[in-house]
Amino acid sequence: MIVKKYVVQDIKEAFEKIRMELGKDAVILSTRKVKKGGVLGIGAKVFIEVTAAVEEKKLPQPEEKGQIYKLQEILSKSKQPQQSEDITELKKMMLELKSMISTQRINEPAWVESFRKALLKQDMDEEIAEKLTEYAKVKYSQLDFSSENTRLIISEMLLPFINTNVPELKGKVLLVGPTGVGKTTTLAKLAAKLKINDHKRVAIITLDTYRIAAVDQLKTYAMLLDVPIRVAYTPKEAKLEIEALSDFDTILIDSAGRSQKNELHMTEIKAMAEVVQPDLCFLVVGMQYRKEDVRDIVQKFSTVNPTHVILSKLDETSAYGHFVNVPNFLKVPIAFVTNGQRVPDDIFEANNRELALLLAKEVLKHAKSGQ
Known part of the structure; x- marks a missing residue:
């Protein structure tokens, strides 16, 4: 033959x-x-x-x-x-x-397959997981999953895929995203940070008039923080309110949650963003979503031209693959991560090394167990 x-x-x-x-x-x-x-x-x-x-x-x-x-x-x-x-x-x-x-895997050492499975267990994109696995095969003859030092090795491998950037929150800051990701609570956390920690003059505008509870929730936070809040029922009203609040350092704008599967909703949110013309646009994505859903969300909301991503509800999952998925799907950096409901405590600025270590810890755990 x-x-x-x-x-x-x-x-x-x-x-x-x-x-x-x-x-x-x-x-x-x-x-x-x-x-x-x-x-x-x-x-x-x-x-x-x-x-x-x-x-x-x-x-x-x-x-x-x-x-x-x-x-x-x-x-x-x-x-x-x-x-x-x-x-x-x-x-x-x-x-x-x-x-x-x-x-097809030909003559691969057992640790390579364990590493690959551990990455995929974190709901990491298959292509990225394969890149990391191939790199590990070339770079290392063996990864000792019982060693804590391996966590540092894995985190260094993850760094190029985790893009983070924390912008200065000034001007018009718009929050968009699907329903149920915690946009309103996240906005309140940002407002508290700006008011209490940074001593900025902050105002809030909400277009989330579909949910009365959301408006009432923001009004409560605004009262506690002693910041003005305006309710706008249309993008044009929002524009007028923005002009009226132009003297403030930062105007945080809350939008209604929109399903990425509804074309009408996507058209509405795009039209709203075009009228508001934000200086910063944060797409809020829930960490608890499946990879396929996240890919769909970032693809549909890309029409709004997000400048940054906020990953929410870190406390509701132990799969951290979205640290690499979202910035690679959308090609914009992660700015903040939220990990609970407490205002203003449960939010932190995204740091690629910290996120890489968190993800590497979970990867190492699963690789060690062989699951």
């Missing part, structure tokens, strides 16, 4: 090279992703390593479904795009091949 490996950019290129060099009777034995260049996976290019073989003497070979594909069969189907059933079958085969590329 003749066995050859090919490093290519896509499967189509592999097929062409295999057919040219090994002939139409060649079979694909294995595929896997490989990365070249970059640091910590950043800037690295992804290639596919394909191992193919052909018998020197043509003997009938059993085909193992899902792992070995006859090159001749795939190529013959690719030449008949007019037949929908053939196209469907080809797509199915390609999807199976793609799945094999992403899941």
Whole structure:
């Protein structure tokens, strides 16, 4: 049997090279992703390593479904795009091949798989988890999960993926986000910080008139902090109130929670942001959300052009993968993290090293247990 490996950019290129060099009777034995260049996976290019073989003497070979594909069969189907059933079958085969590329692990040490699983256990994006795993494989011959020093090693690996920045809270500061993430409480915490700690002149405007309780809650906080509060029922009213409060250092603007799955809601929130024209726009994202939901949220709310992210409800989860997911999905930094309901205590400024250590602690725990 003749066995050859090919490093290519896509499967189509592999097929062409295999057919040219090994002939139409060649079979694909294995595929896997490989990365070249970059640091910590950043800037690295992804290639596919394909191992193919052909018998020197043509003997009938059993085909193992899902792992070995006859090159001749795939190529013959690719030449008949007019037949929908053939196209469907080809797509199915390609999807199976793609799945094999992403899941096949060849001769990996046990600690590598434990590390990968621990990252994914934190609900980390698969692509980022794979970058970190590949880097660990290249950089270290072994990670000792029983050593506390490994936590520092893992945290250093995480740093390039955790983007944080704490801006000066001045001018018009708008908070947006889906329902139930704690925007109103978060706004009250920011107001207290500015008023009590920073001695700033603060005012509050709320457009969350859909929930009477939210308005009453903010009025209570405003009274305790001795800051003015205005209620606006439309974006135009908000604009007028902003003009009236222009002498204040900071105007915190609370918006109604909006479902990212409702196109009308997204249109409304975008129109509101265009009228208000905030100096800072914080997207508040709940840490308790699943990765798929977070991806959807940041994609839909990106139309509002958030400048920063606030991660809320850290106390309601032990999965910290969103420390890397959110800034990489949205391409904006994390500014604050909230971890409880107490005003003004349960909020802290985001620091990438502190967040990396928190995440590394959970990763190490799961890697050590092998779960």
